[in-house]
Amino acid sequence: MEMDEHTFAIWASTILLFGTVIALRLITVLPGISRNPLLLSTHKHKAPEKESIAKEENEKTTKTNPVNKQHKPIKLLVLLGSGGHTGEMIRILKQFHRLSTFKRHYIISSGDSTSIENITKFEALKSNKEKEKAESTSYSKAIKYTKLPRARNIGEGKLLATFHTIYSFAITVLTFCTLSRGEYPDLFLCNGPGTAIPVAYTLFAMKFLGLCKTKIVYVESLARVQQLSLTGLLILPISDRVVVQWKPLARRYRRCEYYGILV
Amino acid sequence: MKQLLVTTGATVTFIKLIRYTLSPRFVNELFKLKFTDHVVQYGKSAEAEVLVRSFLDKLAKVFTSKEGPESGSDGVINLTIEYKKAVLKIKCIKFDRDLVQKYTSKSDLVISHAGTGSILDSLRMKKKLVILVNDKLQDNHQLQIAKAFEEKKVLRVASTDFDEFIRLVANVEHEEFTQLSEPRGSVIEDILLAEST
Numbered sequence: 389m390e391m392d393e394h395t396f397a398i399w400a401s402t403i404l405l406f407g408t409v410i411a412l413r414l415i416t417v418l419p420g421i422s423r424n425p426l427l428l429s430t431h432k433h434k435a436p437e438k439e440s441i442a443k444e445e446n447e448k449t450t451k452t453n454p455v456n457k458q459h460k461p462i463k464l465l466v467l468l469g470s471g472g473h474t475g476e477m478i479r480i481l482k483q484f485h486r487l488s489t490f491k492r493h494y495i496i497s498s499g500d501s502t503s504i505e506n507i508t509k510f511e512a513l514k515s516n517k518e519k520e521k522a523e524s525t526s527y528s529k530a531i532k533y534t535k536l537p538r539a540r541n542i543g544e545g546k547l548l549a550t551f552h553t554i555y556s557f558a559i560t561v562l563t564f565c566t567l568s569r570g571e572y573p574d575l576f577l578c579n580g581p582g583t584a585i586p587v588a589y590t591l592f593a594m595k596f597l598g599l600c601k602t603k604i605v606y607v608e609s610l611a612r613v614q615q616l617s618l619t620g621l622l623i624l625p626i627s628d629r630v631v632v633q634w635k636p637l638a639r640r641y642r643r644c645e646y647y648g649i650l651v
Numbered sequence: 652m653k654q655l656l657v658t659t660g661a662t663v664t665f666i667k668l669i670r671y672t673l674s675p676r677f678v679n680e681l682f683k684l685k686f687t688d689h690v691v692q693y694g695k696s697a698e699a700e701v702l703v704r705s706f707l708d709k710l711a712k713v714f715t716s717k718e719g720p721e722s723g724s725d726g727v728i729n730l731t732i733e734y735k736k737a738v739l740k741i742k743c744i745k746f747d748r749d750l751v752q753k754y755t756s757k758s759d760l761v762i763s764h765a766g767t768g769s770i771l772d773s774l775r776m777k778k779k780l781v782i783l784v785n786d787k788l789q790d791n792h793q794l795q796i797a798k799a800f801e802e803k804k805v806l807r808v809a810s811t812d813f814d815e816f817i818r819l820v821a822n823v824e825h826e827e828f829t830q831l832s833e834p835r836g837s838v839i840e841d842i843l844l845a846e847s848t
Contacts, residue, residue: 464843471662471768472766475768479771479834479836481836482836483836483837483839483840484836484840485837486840486844487840489844490843574847575843575846575847577839603846605839605842605846607839609767610767610796611796612792613792613795613798614795628846629842631839634799648832648835649832649834649835650834650835650836650839651767651834651836
């Protein structure tokens with residue numbers, strides 16, 4: 389029964405992936421893609437309005453700090469799933485010693501107010517600590533939040549789940565296709581919620597097309613002891629690193645790394 | 652002060668855990684074990700609240716209680732009962748955002764459902780932990796994770812049989828638990844930094 393669902397989901401996702409790749413090929417071949425001029429592509433911020441670009445440009449030139457010049461910020465895209473997934477992700481982020489070297493961009497499932505609350509609380513605490521340490525080099529000010537529709541609701545039927553996955557996939561593809569070149573994250577960190585799949589596959593497709601260089605790092609949930617989750621199985625072939633939290637998983641699947649419990 | 656904390660998770664209430672831990676027989680055992688405080692976090696469902704109330708009414712009758720159950724705001728119900736001059740304060744709450752700071756940190760024993768969040772909350776606070784696995788949940792991940800932790804000897808998994816459950820809680824006092832090793836989350840930071848260059 390479970391195998392059936394897995395096979396079904398894998399097939400559905402494969403078809404979606406190829407669909408996306410072909411669609412993207414078509415889009416990129418069309419002249420319309422040059423709407424992201426070089427000038428914008430070197431820009432690190434999202435550029436919805438010209439005013440804000442000018443403003444940010446000003447801020448940049450006036451507030452240049454030495455560290456900023458030496459190291460390019462590492463753009464880290466973090467996916468927060470619902471309840472338990474967000475909880476584990478925050479537990480992991482809490483242990484970072486150099487969180488400020490990453491420019492964080494969080495993706496949150498729509499309607500997940502608890503995750504938003506928890507992550508903003510975490511970031512607020514972090515920035516307070518940084519202020520105390522007088523580390524003004526952080527990118528805390530540049531933290532971004534993006535909401536995406538859920539890929540799958542718990543306990544949903546196959547058909548509805550597939551529909552939701554397709555919808556979520558489409559929105560994700562749109563969100564990431566409209567990014568300018570410089571906005572693509574260097575790293576994508578995720579840990580299990582279904583929403584990770586469309587994001588990861590879109591980024592992978594973009595990488596395939598040479599539009600970004602995003603590395604995908606997947607952390608399996610602590611709740612998985614013997615078997616990878618469906619998300620884990622689907623993300624395994626396209627992720628750069630897969631970290632699991634129980635030994636049996638590392639033994640069972642190739643490429644899975646085990647360092648002990650992370651959370 | 653000797654406090655027991657029961658956590659059933661925020662959303663889906665684990666009815667059996669409430670039934671077990673608020674039954675007169677279990678409470679009688681708590682008196683024997685000299686507990687003074689019994690906190691039950693019962694979740695946000697209306698069904699659970701009704702159940703908790705009925706159990707508290709029953710406890711007020713079985714044991715001596717001056718005031719009976721008292722309801723506060725946001726689903727808080729307090730009941731103080733006496734038995735052979737010993738006093739036990741029972742506090743039932745729906746959910747508390749600061750559950751760990753307010754209750755877990757002050758407890759001597761935690762009895763919980765097998766949610767990873769709840770398990771970690773207790774273990775990271777270095778508390779003795781007994782897990783009752785919800786056999787009504789479709790997937791058996793909860794049993795797997797509870798068993799995997801029990802193999803590390805950091806917690807005990809209770810049988811779903813009531814008699815054995817009570818026996819385990821009574822014995823856990825004299826048992827030695829291993830402490831879960833520190834989390835290795837910074838490994839992820841190293842991986843990210845290595846991948847970004």
